[in-house]
Amino acid sequence: MSDKPEEKKPEPAAVPAPAPAAAPAAAPAAAAPAPKPAPPKYVPPTPVFNRANGRLIEDRFTTWPTQVFANRWSRPGFQWGAGMLVGIFLGLGLTGFAIGELSVWAARVYAILGGEPFKKFFLFGPTVVFPVKLAPLAVDAIWTAIKVLIVLHVVLINGLWSIWWERKISAHIQSRVGPTYAGSPSGWNFHGWAQTAIDGIKLLLKEDITPAAADKWVHALAPGLVVAPCIIAFAPVLFGDGMQAANLDIGTLYIFAFAGISVIGVVMAGWASGNKYSLLGGLRGAAQIVSYELPRGFSIVPVLMFAGSLDLQVISNAQAGYWHGVIPRWFIFYPVVGQLAFVIFLIASVAETNRTPFDIPEAESELVSGFHTEYSGMKWSIFFLAEYAYVLLGSFLLATFFLGGGASPINAVPFTLIPSWMWMLGKAMLMMFVFLWIRWTLPRFRVDQLMDFTWKFLLPWSFVNIAIAGLYLAFWLK
């Protein structure tokens, strides 16, 4: 740059003024060229990455977030939206956090409504009796409504939580970081904690498309028919010792019966969409879910034999205690039978939820999205809600049947004092992690391989397992 005028010196007139200021300066400098200071070389800033979110620090803090978000969040609509979001999230979150304690309080409310004397302000105050004399039926109705609300919230909060968790876990499995930003304008930037909630609002606001070729009513009913049996199936699920919405003698059968109904919704969605890919997905889903019901049911027969009951509370209690004071008497630790049953039940549960490696009904690379190709907005997200609810159901069942329910794994004081619902939740979350781990690790089966796997492998082995369990009962457990 700086030596350009010197080159042009022999013919300055021919040059159409390369730099008018420089040309007269160059002429006197012909004898002794004055070295002009070179312009400072551009040195790009050293990129510094934020370890928390993998984003460039300078980018993160100086450029776009303030710009973009200053504008966007100053819009009144977004402020309202944010307020609603925070309200919804806090409401659901607090309810969910209080599941364990709330059920204790709910039992107290039940007793009070039934006429038991209580302190006026619960912890202090004069002892009084509930002024209205309620019929036992009304008390039960209120009591049931409370429990239904709790279970419903479990399913909804689980949707919020587990989608966020799946995104984060899949991200870290795949050497990514996942959501990092959503929710940070609140001032609390915790790994994109608000991602699912904001996604949910987005889905609510999305256009709800019904294809022209679709059967309107069946298309609209299908998501409900997928998610409703799932919520119903949560009734006898054990969240901790004595924490069931409904204490059913036949709890296990009840859960399996209702969980099997969802397949009708899948078939309806596939058929009613008027799309060939959806149809194929629906058919595949029907074949798969019906097939995997069998090994799923038979795999826990040894558990039922050992526990001697279908009641989940009894099954959980049957696993109390420790062998030699150390090894918990969980069914998963019963040699051979426990592990085999656990693996079969886990595999069948993954297949029930239509997740990889058994996601052939919604195989993205083959059937675009399978049975929910033609769904959008909230209807689409209801399918997802159902999927994650089934994952949660499977996790709680695994924890109840094989991991000792609310029992502590370590027979020592600080651990045994932890409330049973915490252990239960922890075990269920561990199992949920296993579900996610499997999904993000394995490829997908083919349809016929899937069927071979269940009919020729899982089902025979679950029968063998039942036979071994019979031998245990006859000679060991007596």
Next chain:
Amino acid sequence: MSNMMTAADASTMPELKTDQLFINLGPQHPSTHGVLRIGLTIEGEVIVKAVPDIGYLHRGTEKLAEVRNYHHCVVLTDRWDYVSAMPNNLVFCLAAEKLAGVKTTPRADALRVIMCEMNRIASHLLFFGTYGIDLGAYTPFLYAFREREMVLDLFEMLCGARLTYNYIRLGGVMVDASPEWLKRTGEFIEYFKPRLDEYDTLLTYNPIFMARTKGVGIVTAEEAKSWALSGPNLRGSGVNYDVRKFAPYSGYENYDFDVPVGTDGSCWDRYFCRVSEMRQSVRIIEQAIAKLPAGPFMASGFAKVPKPVPGEAYAHVEASRGDLGIYLASDGGISPFRMHVHAPSFINLAMLQEKLVGMKVSDVIALLGSIDIVLGEVDR
């Protein structure tokens, strides 16, 4: 027992008729790798008829070349197989150099080899990742792209482009590789070698993956030869043919490498050929960097706008997807009189129509993914 009906009986019973269903697989479909359309007629899950339909990405580059000079044509070549554009540049330059009588320098040859092999790695990584997605495994894709990103960064560092490079020029290459670039390439190679073993644990020997691909879409050696397949699709069937070995160009005869060959020609063999080729590419790049000759990176003493004497030339290279050939005819002008591309993707795709019949819908994706086509090259 005797009155029970087997599945075979049921399918041959005249009163139990099943409808055939026509499915449009593509041109907008997640797994057709571009804009390929296959008209599938299925019965249940089984294909009874498959009609591939191409041409959605036709841009007429062969015709365009007739109104551009030889330097400009290199730009067109980038757009055929956009996943590995370096061999495209190379094959055109080889043919044009034959026609114009230009002799390249040893350093340019070595740089061309390095770039082509780097691009083969990038291309096979893309195949590895998308094949995983085709079969339902999402994680390998992101692992592969993590490494592919580094290759593209190296390309960007050298020639400023990440996809359409225009790096290999008539008579040599665009710019010389700096010591800094060679150092970083060496670092990448060191980083990349253990990653290849990681891929094997992730996907190659995964039991579900093997069940999905072993014994699926078998192409025998005779079939492969009669369909004129090339590249990993041919070698997967057990035919040992690699242009780098059998008609060496750009000094490939100076490097020590093996040609991975499959056994039975199933999808897994084609896949495994590609994964093994990445190891061989690593070997070639290491050798090329170790003995990179000094000297100019561009030949001198030829016309800036070449006007080759009337005649014709054919050059072919082992591109990432097979034997990529180019035929150039000159009438003495500044543009080619005719350019014709022997495109491996197009020829490899031809087997689809026969092979798909009788397969399951899931296997369509497995086979299509294992052929590894790029529609830019199929349609040109």
